[in-house]
Amino acid sequence: MQYLLTRPDSLNATIQLPASKSISNRALILHALSGGTTLPANLSDCDDTRVMVRALDGHPQHIDIMAAGTAMRFLTAYLSVTPGTRVITGTERMQQRPIRILVDALRTLGAQIDYIGNEGFPPLRITGSRLQGHEIELAGNVSSQYISALLMIGPVLPRGLELHLTGDIISRPYINLTLQLMHSFGANAQWTAPDRIKVEPGSYQDVPFTVESDWSAASYWYEMLALWSSDADDSVAAPCIELPGLLPHSHQGDSRGAEVFARLGIHTEYTAQGVRLTRTSTCADRLDEDMTDIPDLAQTFVVTCCLKGITFRFTGLQTLKIKETDRICALITELRKLGYVVRSEQDSILTWDGERCPASDAPAIDTYEDHRMAMAFAPACLVRPDIRINNPQVVSKSYPNYWKDLQVAGFRITEGTES
Incomplete structure (x- = not known):
């Protein structure tokens, strides 16, 4: 199966993220x-x-x-x-x-x-x-x-x-x-x-417990807002994403993604319901980041930075090679299809100095049985209108409603057969 993604005319939505x-x-x-x-x-x-x-x-x-x-x-x-x-x-x-x-x-x-x-x-x-x-x-x-x-x-x-x-x-x-x-x-x-x-030795207690929303899933909505650009007239509402259920002092490590995205022009406002994301006028032209604590956000930030033309050096990625796939190799391979030459060092560092290569026509992104490859590359359709995602069903590993939520936000998804 393959999905062809088409960007929405505007980006304003309230999305109920999956639980962590x-x-x-x-x-x-x-x-x-x-x-x-x-x-x-x-x-x-x-x-x-x-x-x-x-x-x-x-x-x-x-x-x-x-x-x-x-x-x-x-x-x-x-x-x-x-x-x-x-x-x-x-x-x-x-x-x-x-x-x-x-x-x-x-x-x-x-x-x-x-x-x-x-x-x-x-x-x-x-x-x-x-x-x-x-x-x-x-x-x-x-x-x-x-x-x-x-x-x-x-x-x-x-x-x-x-x-x-x-x-x-x-x-x-x-x-x-x-x-x-x-x-x-x-x-x-x-x-x-x-x-x-x-x-200490002891025993656990049977207590009521409610799971909070997932900050890892939130990262893809931050990415969409970061990649959004529009030539529309002033009558179109400014882009805004609301994500209920996220907590400001979460113990989820990936909540630090909000701080990193702030340097890419995304403002996080904490509300009684969750967070409200809007764009700012400032954005870094380079990102140097130790991702030891947030390795699951590597794909999100690598794709975002390349598509925004922001050079980077991301360290602390030694666990990426033993994830659902070798994520370092997968990122390098798939980004070449979009025209970006990303390099690795010591099996734990990813860098991009702005080097480009010829992009594929109508690129189809392979997902390698890895949910995060599909979700991190899908927002690329905001920059490349002909982007395709192979085996999109892999998102069920962590975010089963991802494609439905994209449609809620106005993205158009056409199903096809992988060639």
């Missing part, structure tokens, strides 16, 4: 560990959360989490402390995504985990038990989801958990988000030093 996938998936694990019956409210309806709900409902013996990396990591830890033997697997790409670091850490605590196929990769056979270990040393530059998975099972360990992170600690906001949610469910967990976290 990051919060939903953590809340589901914490709810399950509490043994409670009060399911969190306003859960995300994305693929990643659906597979988590299905896996936790009745604890099936064979769990297929498809392409949900978060579910694979969180459930691997959860199943290690849950009675029973289960197999957890996923898509072909999921079976190529490494999980050895998490498995080794859990084995240090006493977990019984076996590789069914290739050593170091899913699928896994996990036999849950009462883990007696309580201390782990882990490199701080691994995926924060490994760290969060371990932290969340900490309270149910007989002696709790002491986690020592070595070297540079990436994605610290995601770790803090996990700690904040653990507190919400009654756990006692905190940083005791810049590189150490202690989780």
Whole structure:
């Protein structure tokens, strides 16, 4: 399937974003560990959360989490402390995504985990038990989801958990988000030093909990406003996007995207309902940014900057190569279709110095089974009227109503067949 996107005549809309996938998936694990019956409210309806709900409902013996990396990591830890033997697997790409670091850490605590196929990769056979270990040393530059998975099972360990992170600690906001949610469910967990976290033994509480809207999803609406330009007369209303349900002091790491977009000419006004986005008259001509804490926004900012002619150097992107796809390679490949030569350094840096190349006629963007490739490139139709998105259904992983919301905002979508 392929979508041809046509820009709207104006850009004024109120969009109900999906609930946060990051919060939903953590809340589901914490709810399950509490043994409670009060399911969190306003859960995300994305693929990643659906597979988590299905896996936790009745604890099936064979769990297929498809392409949900978060579910694979969180459930691997959860199943290690849950009675029973289960197999957890996923898509072909999921079976190529490494999980050895998490498995080794859990084995240090006493977990019984076996590789069914290739050593170091899913699928896994996990036999849950009462883990007696309580201390782990882990490199701080691994995926924060490994760290969060371990932290969340900490309270149910007989002696709790002491986690020592070595070297540079990436994605610290995601770790803090996990700690904040653990507190919400009654756990006692905190940083005791810049590189150490202690989780006291105890139990989680079955408490009412409502999931807030997703700041990662909001980034694409910021991008649309940043790319908007119009030759219309003054009778057309100034562009404005309202996004209910976003909180000003959110623990979601991607809320920092609002501050970065402020340098690209987007003003965020916090209201009683959420946020109201408008354009300003100032915009940076270059962006240098450490994205260690916000790697999921890399595609959004790379595409935005190229299409606005803003040179950049984005560092801290070492986790991009092991996401749903190799996002560094995918960005470089697809942006060439639009005429931009983006380069990588050390598998963790993306740069653009303004270099251009011939663009493809009627470019069709491949999405690589990656939801964020589709959502980050779709707004390019505001600059390139002939943009096409291949396999657009991948957005269901985190934002199932993305295309419907684009239509609410006035975008026209024509369905075709990928050539």
